Amino acid sequence: MKILITGAAGFIGANLVMQLLKREKAVEILGIDSLNDYYDPTIKNFRLGEIKKIVAEHLDSKWTFLKGNIADKELIDRIFNDFRPDIVVNLAAQAGVRYSITNPNAYIESNIIGFYNILEACRHSYDNGAEGVRHLVYASSSSVYGSNQKVPYSTDDKVDNPVSLYAATKKSNELMAHAYSKLYNIPATGLRFFTVYGPAGRPDMAYFGFTNKLLKGETIKIFNYGHCKRDFTYVDDIVEGVIRVMKKAPERQVGEDGLPIPPYAVYNIGNSNPEKLLDFVRILQEELVAAGVLPADYDFDAHKELVPMQPGDVPVTYADTTALENDFGFRPSTTLREGLRRFANWYKTFYSK
Numbered sequence: 418m419k420i421l422i423t424g425a426a427g428f429i430g431a432n433l434v435m436q437l438l439k440r441e442k443a444v445e446i447l448g449i450d451s452l453n454d455y456y457d458p459t460i461k462n463f464r465l466g467e468i469k470k471i472v473a474e475h476l477d478s479k480w481t482f483l484k485g486n487i488a489d490k491e492l493i494d495r496i497f498n499d500f501r502p503d504i505v506v507n508l509a510a511q512a513g514v515r516y517s518i519t520n521p522n523a524y525i526e527s528n529i530i531g532f533y534n535i536l537e538a539c540r541h542s543y544d545n546g547a548e549g550v551r552h553l554v555y556a557s558s559s560s561v562y563g564s565n566q567k568v569p570y571s572t573d574d575k576v577d578n579p580v581s582l583y584a585a586t587k588k589s590n591e592l593m594a595h596a597y598s599k600l601y602n603i604p605a606t607g608l609r610f611f612t613v614y615g616p617a618g619r620p621d622m623a624y625f626g627f628t629n630k631l632l633k634g635e636t637i638k639i640f641n642y643g644h645c646k647r648d649f650t651y652v653d654d655i656v657e658g659v660i661r662v663m664k665k666a667p668e669r670q671v672g673e674d675g676l677p678i679p680p681y682a683v684y685n686i687g688n689s690n691p692e693k694l695l696d697f698v699r700i701l702q703e704e705l706v707a708a709g710v711l712p713a714d715y716d717f718d719a720h721k722e723l724v725p726m727q728p729g730d731v732p733v734t735y736a737d738t739t740a741l742e743n744d745f746g747f748r749p750s751t752t753l754r755e756g757l758r759r760f761a762n763w764y765k766t767f768y769s770k
């Protein structure tokens with residue numbers, strides 16, 4: 418089994434690589450990542466170091482890492498020609514909603530051109546009757562739901578009104594994948610991730626930013642007086658879901674008109690269990706104290722400011738994950754306290770070095 422994972426030094430990518438190496442017998446994984454500095458690349462290198470430790474314990478499998486950009490078409494074509502992946506997991510992307518206001522180019526380059534290169538390479542993997550790519554799994558995002566009010570968010574909901582360029586690129590990925598799936602019979606599954614957190618996570622995400630601020634003695638702003646509810650998913654749970662999905666591609670079928678029905682699916686992958694933001698921050702603070710990141714007598718109340726709702730914010734968002742549960746028997750199981758404990762312990766070790 419040959420697996421190509423893009424964004425392999427990223428938060429979800431690196432955790433996916435590690436789990437695959439631990440669990441699968443004789444797997445060959447090629448990871449590609451540009452190691453860009455959108456956030457501290459030290460964390461990306463740390464993750465690559467963690468992967469190396471696992472490789473050393475699983476010598477039956479093969480891990481290769483390539484620093485490169487998925488927007489480089491020649492490079493992507495060469496990788497597909499030489500490596501000939503059975504499964505492709507595209508996680509490389511420019512993430513983040515706010516950054517897309519100041520750096521739109523990064524989104525077009527990675528999320529549109531990069532993803533197009535992956536689709537083209539999948540298409541040509543079938544040239545000359547080759548078996549080619551058996552499944553393309555790619556990251557979409559809960560941000561495609563924009564400011565939809567109806568919860569839980571369902572993949573049946575209309576998502577034609579993105580409110581950021583980031584969301585627009587993710588929705589575009591779903592549309593492009595559909596076209597390629599229809600035209601070239603590429604089994605493709607899009608996963609709409611809902612806020613993923615955990616050790617060595619992304620510093621641009623709220624829980625990481627809160628931690629940095631609390632540590633510096635700064636005050637954190639909690640909107641809608643902390644009453645907003647969000648779906649948080651622990652990274653190990655997400656990886657479990659991704660692995661189950663990778664192994665079961667949508668079936669290739671022929672319709673009544675004799676033409677292929679696109680082997681295409683999109684799923685929400687989240688917790689379906691929204692947590693109040695104030696509870697999330699309280700548990701985070703308790704676990705940061707328990708891990709020794711914050712002092713035992715930390716005055717949390719003095720460092721939090723409850724403020725009104727921001728315009729455009731949605732009070733409650735969470736995933737309807739029924740389809741994922743029915744099709745893959747997947748349900749996240751890590752509690753918020755356990756997940757935040759692991760994050761706090763990692764943070765303590767990582768930053769005390």
Ligand SMILES: NC(=O)c1ccc[n+]([C@@H]2O[C@H](COP(=O)([O-])OP(=O)(O)OC[C@H]3O[C@@H](n4cnc5c(N)ncnc54)[C@H](O)[C@@H]3O)[C@@H](O)[C@H]2O)c1
Nearest residue numbers: 424427428429451453486487509510527556558610612613
């Ligand atoms: N973490 C979440 O909560 C979340 C939520 C919704 C969607 N997603 C999506 O899931 C995917 C993985 O997210 P993550 O949290 O691991 O993000 P991440 O930023 O940690 O990982 C993405 C990786 O891709 C790499 N990359 C970016 N552009 C590249 C390019 N052009 N070529 C090669 N590598 C490139 C980056 O260096 C990074 O290491 C992304 O597509 C993201 O948009 C994540």
